[in-house]
Amino acid sequence: MRKRATARAVAEMAGVSKWTVIRAFTPGASIAPASRDKVLEAARNLNYSPNLLARSLATNLTREIAVFIDDFANPHKLPFLERLTSAAQAEGLVVMLININIHFDHVHALINADQRQVDAVVLFGTSFRDETLRDKRLGPGFPKLFVLARDSQIKDVPAINCDTELAMREICEYLDAKGYRRPAFMAGPRALSTALGRRRCFRDYWSRKGSPDLVEIQAERYSAQAGADAMRQFLTTASPKTRVDLIMCENDILACGAKTVICNEFGLSVPDDIGIVGFDNIELSADPAYGLTTYEQPIDEMVRATIDMILGRRSRQSVNFPGRFVPRSSA
């Protein structure tokens, strides 16, 4: 197996210095057309292309971004990853997908990303407390952090998110007009951030309306299974006084699981007995089997803003983008 060709080899073949070779591959460098052609031909012959690793070492720029993710159960992650990788690649960036779990926690992952000299770290749908960043091992010159699709309590870390207040207001006004009066909220395992945001906005609306205390249902994970379990648990044990006419779920995947239990296991009708609403507008929600009323996040705008901040084309500060309400048959 022959070794890869280097600038030096190309230089020899073209009869120039290796710096001239570099120039031929540097947009905007000053080089004579004649020698440029010579170099490019030699490069083609030797099958040469610049070693990006060496370039990164010299420029202190890898054009790699680490994307941290800790939840692979929600299919909603997929369209996000699709847009994110696509937008990154269009800018010559590449996405390192980092799985945050018990064996590889945030601190671990941050140190590793730092060692690999990534240009930025995107916390996608995951977050941690301020203290984590105070770990002594996370020194200066640390890669820039961003929180995507989630609110951030972290100082100096911008969050790029869907406008939760706007979304929940739109949803609530719709539900209110439809006549729902005894709403419940099904939340996932997250105590903080977006989870909190959606729940808080929802609760605030109904308490302003003079509704009784919000009934809360807790799911253990963000998955259809967990949504189903939580729903079953609730319908089995809830006392008549906590009877509800609507379940607002933190996201679609919980809502799908919940709806199945409501209809198939308890023989109730959606939306006649209980209305149900999700969030995210995953592909399945459009399926008539679910017909889920939901809210679509503005993925493209969010991704665009994230990339722009990473590239320094946009100021590093939190933004919320308005999404789109998608009424269907479930509420």
Next chain:
Amino acid sequence: MRKRATARAVAEMAGVSKWTVIRAFTPGASIAPASRDKVLEAARNLNYSPNLLARSLATNLTREIAVFIDDFANPHKLPFLERLTSAAQAEGLVVMLININIHFDHVHALINADQRQVDAVVLFGTSFRDETLRDKRLGPGFPKLFVLARDSQIKDVPAINCDTELAMREICEYLDAKGYRRPAFMAGPRALSTALGRRRCFRDYWSRKGSPDLVEIQAERYSAQAGADAMRQFLTTASPKTRVDLIMCENDILACGAKTVICNEFGLSVPDDIGIVGFDNIELSADPAYGLTTYEQPIDEMVRATIDMILGRRSRQSVNFPGRFVPRSSA
């Protein structure tokens, strides 16, 4: 913003040469415990950790693997990515997620991965023809290729896959015993590889059984929507003589879409009027709304084998692992 500490700075503080510092961070290097301690303490003080980029340049090993993926519609990709990133990280590898699309095709992506000096490229559920590799720009010393979750027609490129023949035999014998006699196959857009494999095995079984020519239904993408469209099209236009009693779908996401149309739009009963079978066992298939009879791929074994081959702990040759038949109510 101070600069990152280097081995050189640590050496000065510890009063040793920088090579001794390197040794302190090289497992199995010969170094006196005393100087090791000195170095490690200085390193802690300066918040030093080795620059993996520089290391990669020197060792010619990045411990990065590129994972090519061209389909983000199928939720089945998510558990695979979860296992893959997790297993990779456990071995000190990191996954670069590369989105293959019209703007960034296989050749493009291969050249870029090569320039970034990745240790391996995993074609995950995507593939290309032999000719692609004959592109003159793809020279010697090219990163090692692997095809995951798909068969490969590419020479010298091992494919790690679920045992399709075994799976389809098990499925077919079950269906046969259940009394199905007029099966159809719904395929996705792929003309090659696994798609072909599942269809071929299915067709072969029924033709051996003396069944009429296999009815084929074509979906345009791998998504619930596409499965629904294909199903609607078929049920609307099929002549009575092509009446079928079973739809074997290439995967679950197509099956889910198809089932919805069968039940909700045509008022047919599953499995009484038409049975339906999928492949992959995505989370939703377990949902009673679908209750899909399906087949689960041995993700863990497949991922393990892939990583082992990349690390040279297993010989680079194609393997098929048996999965698990999951009978439910849909057939």
Next chain:
DNA sequence: TTGTATGCGTTATCAA
């Protein structure tokens, strides 16, 4: 065990 010289393949800067 430790220090020295050299190399990895680029980029940055300066001199010619």
Next chain:
DNA sequence: TTGATAACGCATACAA
């Protein structure tokens, strides 16, 4: 426009 020198931060081989 071109060539030369130095630097990026680490690893390898060898000598002390």
